[in-house]
Every structure is written in C-alpha cells, then in structure tokens.
Amino acid sequence: MDLYALLQDFFLQIDAxxxxxxxxxxxxxxGIIFTVSTKFIQLRYFGRMWRVIGGGEKVADPDQISARQALVVSIGxxxxxxxxxxxxxxITLGGPGAVFWMWAIALVGMATSLIESTLAQAYKRRMPDGSFRGGPATYIRHGLGKSFNWLVVIYAVCLLLSFALGFNAFQANTIAGAAENSLGIDRWITGIVMAAIAGFIVYGSIQRIAKVADVIVPVMAFVYLLLALIVIAVNVTEVPAMIGTIVANAFGFESAVAGGIGAAIANGLRRGLFSNEAGLGSAPNVAATAYVKHPVSQGITQMLSVFxxxxxxxxxxxxxxxxxxxxQPGTEEIDGIVLTQNALADSLGSWTLYVLTFAILLFSFSSIMYNYYLGExxxxxxxxxxxxxxxLRLAVIAIVLMGAIAPGATAVFFFSDPLMGLLALANLTAILMLLPTALRIVKDYTDQLKSGIDKPVFDPSKFADLDLDATAWEDADVDTDAGAGRATKAKAKSKRR
Structure with missing residues (x-):
C-alpha cells in the first residue's frame, strides 16, 4: 500500500x-446544555440580536472592526x-423531514455560538495596531492555562490545514465548475481571476476583508433570498402542503426515503452543523476581532449569523x-448544484441559471476570504x-488557482473534513470546561440589563481571577493593573477622534 493510500485510510478513520x-x-x-444553562438565551434575546443590522456599536478607531462587520464576515x-x-x-437522501432537523440544530446551535463567541471576546488580545485577535486558541491558552498548550497546537494545525488549504480548494472548484457549466467560461480564466482577487485580499488585512465582506455578503444574501421569495410567491398555494410534508417526514408520519425518520434526522443534523459551524471553533476567531462594549454583545450578534x-x-x-x-427523493447519485439549478429553472425559467451562478460566485468567494483569515x-x-x-498567502493563492483549474484537484484535500472534526472536538472540550466562566459573563450582562443599562459595559476588574487583557476594554473604568493605563489612553485617543 502506497503512502497516499495509507494517509487516506488514516484520515478515513479519524472521519469515522x-x-x-x-x-x-x-x-x-x-447545544442543549448551553441552551438550558443560559435559560434559552436565543429566545430571550432574539429581538435584541437584530440591533446590529442598524450598525450596532460605533467604532471610532479605523483599525478596529465593528460588530456588524464581524457579523458579515462570519456570515460570509x-x-x-x-x-x-x-x-x-x-433533502434528496433524508427527505423533506431533513429540513426540520436542520432548523432544530440551528436553534440549539445559536446558544453554542453565543458561548464560544462570548469566550472569544472575553479572552481577546489587543494588537499593537489597535485591532483585536482571539478565538479558541486564545481562550484555551489563557482560560485553561499553559498545561493545555498541546490542545492549542492541535487546534491551530487543524484550523490551518482544513480551512485555509482544503476548504479554499473546494470553494474555488465550486466557483469554476459553476462558471464552466452555466456560462461556458474556461476554468483557467476563472482560476486566474480568482487567484488575483484572492491575492488582493490576503495581502490586505482583516480590515480589508471586513470591508469587502460588508459589500459582498448583503448583496449575495439579498439576491438569493429574493429568488426564494419569488419562488414562494409563484407557488404560494403549495406552501402549506410543503410545510406539512416537512413536519410529517421529520417525525415519521410519512416517509419519502429509505430509512425514514432516521435518515431525516441524520442528514438534517449533519447539514445544519456543517453549514452554521456552531461549536466547530471557526467563527469565534472572527467574533474576537470586533469592538464591542461587552463580550455577550458579540455572542448575541453571532447567534444572528447562525440564524x-x-x-x-x-x-x-x-x-x-x-x-x-x-x-426526486432517495436518489443515490445527485449533484446538489444541478438539482438546485433545475428546481429554479422549473419554477421561474432558465434565466435563473445565470443568477444562481452569480450567487454561487459570491457565496464561495466570501468563504475564501473567511477561510484565509482563519488560516492566518x-x-x-x-x-x-x-x-x-x-x-501561507502564496500557498492560498496557488491553491485557489489549482482548485479552480483541476476538477479532480480537491481529492488531494481529503483530510479537510476529518481535521475539522478534530478541530470541533478540541473546541467543544474547551468551551465545556470554560462554561462556568461564560455563564458568569452572561450573568454580568443580564444583571446590567435588569438594572436599566441598555448597553452593558464589560469591566475586566470584576473578573480579576481570569487571565484577561484589560487594554481590550477601553469602555470600562479600569483603575488597577498594568493594563489600565493603556486602556485609559486608548479610551482618550478614541474620544479625540
């Protein structure tokens, strides 16, 4: 057995x-534990999480990322x-019932996302240029201590290889394939254009990524949701029956595929978890970059991202x-892109092929930006x-080009899904161990709201037992420790601007 086959077998075992x-x-x-322990916070603060759409907390320092920008980067x-x-x-393999279980895992995943994003914010570090960095590696190192540095290494290696390398090849392949199939554009052309744009992004910064995402993400979401609303309007009389079919298949009253309710649950949960990434340890890296007055504010914002x-x-x-x-439920061999394209064409006409290709382009490119930042x-x-x-930047540009021009190139990155699985296990281990800390921070936020403070402010001096960076919280009245002076100066600088 050659080395390639051995590696494939090794990662297959990890995936299993x-x-x-x-x-x-x-x-x-x-997700259920986090939902119950936070007293169903995703429902209690459901209305509050939409506030960020209006801009959220204002950022005076141009080197910092706003809550809204962090939101659109994570959605992208x-x-x-x-x-x-x-x-x-x-849907093809699990039947219509898979949609219900996709919704269910998203609802509990909102609480998971809040916990990991709150921890990422609480333990974030201020960089010399005034920006912030953090994420699971940071809250493992500073929350669990030096004895868990080995977990930081496992987490970082898995994040780097799976997102920056493997998933970027997949996204480039998706874009190039869609452009070739629907518009007849050669893969080389698509690959060169994408590599050039990717180079512009990766040689920028998180600020540049946030600015690009702030334009791309709202456009892509609007275009795609508008298509869906048109389809719903055209078939409005069928909507009640469709909802009934989803619920009936979800609980086994009807069965559209072999495996019945089991297939619906398995496929719905898997797709929901893969899609919203709640608990996987990726999005907290972006959540930590935002300027907010309190860690829970960004946690609530990231719940909206999952939604x-x-x-x-x-x-x-x-x-x-x-x-x-x-x-046609139960088909074993199915190209998901083709099914969605055919479904749109059936409802609205063949012109939708081009619109969907445009949506895929934006979806995949926004993911490439996000994946690179996680890798960095x-x-x-x-x-x-x-x-x-x-x-790394040169490697990402090369991988985007390779993934686009070679239809079979993504087979080289067979390790991506298994490594994302290890990444998730490392993150889940950390956030479960740090759950008491996260709940203390959530309680601090809730108590301030109850006292009449509409925009709670995080004061790290209240959490003196934790290894926090006081300079990352310029809105707090910090009078002690070495970081207080820097925090005060940063606050004054912000006011002068």
Whole structure:
C-alpha cells in the first residue's frame, strides 16, 4: 500500500471517529446544555440580536472592526456552496423531514455560538495596531492555562490545514465548475481571476476583508433570498402542503426515503452543523476581532449569523427545491448544484441559471476570504514569523488557482473534513470546561440589563481571577493593573477622534 493510500485510510478513520458517531451527538447534547444553562438565551434575546443590522456599536478607531462587520464576515464564511449543494443532497437522501432537523440544530446551535463567541471576546488580545485577535486558541491558552498548550497546537494545525488549504480548494472548484457549466467560461480564466482577487485580499488585512465582506455578503444574501421569495410567491398555494410534508417526514408520519425518520434526522443534523459551524471553533476567531462594549454583545450578534445561515439561506434552498417539480427523493447519485439549478429553472425559467451562478460566485468567494483569515490566525498561534505568513498567502493563492483549474484537484484535500472534526472536538472540550466562566459573563450582562443599562459595559476588574487583557476594554473604568493605563489612553485617543 502506497503512502497516499495509507494517509487516506488514516484520515478515513479519524472521519469515522469524529463525524461518524462522536461529534454530531456531542454537538447536539452540548447545544442543549448551553441552551438550558443560559435559560434559552436565543429566545430571550432574539429581538435584541437584530440591533446590529442598524450598525450596532460605533467604532471610532479605523483599525478596529465593528460588530456588524464581524457579523458579515462570519456570515460570509458560514454561507457557501454547501448552502446550495449540501442542502439539496440532504433533502434528496433524508427527505423533506431533513429540513426540520436542520432548523432544530440551528436553534440549539445559536446558544453554542453565543458561548464560544462570548469566550472569544472575553479572552481577546489587543494588537499593537489597535485591532483585536482571539478565538479558541486564545481562550484555551489563557482560560485553561499553559498545561493545555498541546490542545492549542492541535487546534491551530487543524484550523490551518482544513480551512485555509482544503476548504479554499473546494470553494474555488465550486466557483469554476459553476462558471464552466452555466456560462461556458474556461476554468483557467476563472482560476486566474480568482487567484488575483484572492491575492488582493490576503495581502490586505482583516480590515480589508471586513470591508469587502460588508459589500459582498448583503448583496449575495439579498439576491438569493429574493429568488426564494419569488419562488414562494409563484407557488404560494403549495406552501402549506410543503410545510406539512416537512413536519410529517421529520417525525415519521410519512416517509419519502429509505430509512425514514432516521435518515431525516441524520442528514438534517449533519447539514445544519456543517453549514452554521456552531461549536466547530471557526467563527469565534472572527467574533474576537470586533469592538464591542461587552463580550455577550458579540455572542448575541453571532447567534444572528447562525440564524441567517441556516434558518434563512438553507431554508431558501430547501423551499426552492421542494416547491419545484423536479425533486426526486432517495436518489443515490445527485449533484446538489444541478438539482438546485433545475428546481429554479422549473419554477421561474432558465434565466435563473445565470443568477444562481452569480450567487454561487459570491457565496464561495466570501468563504475564501473567511477561510484565509482563519488560516492566518491559526498560523500566528504556531509562529510569529512574517515569512511563514507570506508563505501561507502564496500557498492560498496557488491553491485557489489549482482548485479552480483541476476538477479532480480537491481529492488531494481529503483530510479537510476529518481535521475539522478534530478541530470541533478540541473546541467543544474547551468551551465545556470554560462554561462556568461564560455563564458568569452572561450573568454580568443580564444583571446590567435588569438594572436599566441598555448597553452593558464589560469591566475586566470584576473578573480579576481570569487571565484577561484589560487594554481590550477601553469602555470600562479600569483603575488597577498594568493594563489600565493603556486602556485609559486608548479610551482618550478614541474620544479625540
């Protein structure tokens, strides 16, 4: 057996251990634990999480990222080709009932996202340029202590290899394939254009990524949701029956595929978890970059990211498919992109082929930006070398080009899903151990709201037992420790601007 085959077998075993039986039950159970322990915070603050759409807390320092910008970057990363192709496959193999379980895991996943994003914010570090960095590696190192540095290394390596390398190849392949199939554009042309744009982004900064995402993400979400609303309007009389079919299949009253309720649950949960990434340890890296007055504020914002990804975008794909006349449940071999394209064409006409290609382009490109930033964050946890960062940037550009021009190139990155499984296990281990800390921070936020403070402010001096960076909280009245002076200066600087 050659080395390639041995590696494939090794990662296949990891995939079987993580995604096969351990990870999905853990994500579901942990999501329920987080939901109950926070007293159903996703429902209590459901209305509050929409505030960020109006701009949220204002940022005076141009080196900092606003809560809204962090939101659109995380949505751009969560929403990708899987929201189109993956949902189609889940419905085909799991039946309409898969949609219900996709919704269910999104609701509990909102609480998981709040916990991991709150921890990422609480333990974030201020960089010399005034920006913030953090994420699971940071809250493992500073929350669990030096004895868990080995977990930081495992987490960072998995994040780097799966997102920055593997998933970027997949996204580039999706874009190039869609452009070739629907518009007849050669893969080389698409690859060169994408590599050039990717180079512009990766040699920028998180600020540049946030600014680009702030334009791309709202456009892509609007275009795709508008298509779904048109399909619903055209087939409005069929909507009640469709909802009834989803519920009936979800609980086994009807069965559209072999496996019945089991197939619906398995495919719905898997697609929901893959799509919204709640608990996987990726989105907290972006959540930590935002300027907010309190960690829970960004946690609530990231709940909205999960809601938009699964309840809105994934549901849009599901409704377009289920309301069409081309849906055939139980098909073993299915190209998800083709099914969604055919479903749209059946409802609205062949012109939608071009609109959908445009949506796929935006979805996938926003994911490439997000994936690169996660890779850079992971690399900085492993080494501060600027040369290493430069090598990573060149590698990402090359991988985007390779993934686009070679239809079979993505087979090289077979390790991506298994490593994402290990990434999730590392993150879940950390956030479960740090749950008491997260609940203390949530209580602080809730208590301030109850006292009449509409915009709670986080004061790290109240959490003196934690290894926090006081300078990252310029709105707090910090009078003690070495970081207080810097925090005060940063606050004064912000006011002068």
């Amino acid at each position: 251990f993580t995604w096969g039986w351990a990870l999905i039950p853990m994500l579901v159970v942990f 990363g969560r929403v990708g080709g899987g929201n189109i192709a993956g949902v189609a496959v889940a 938009v990804d699964t309840i809105l975008i994934c549901s849009a794909t599901a409704f377009m498919i289920l309301l069409s006349g081309v849906y 964050t992971a690399l900085r946890e492993l080494t501060p070398s600027k040369i290493a960062t430069h090598v």
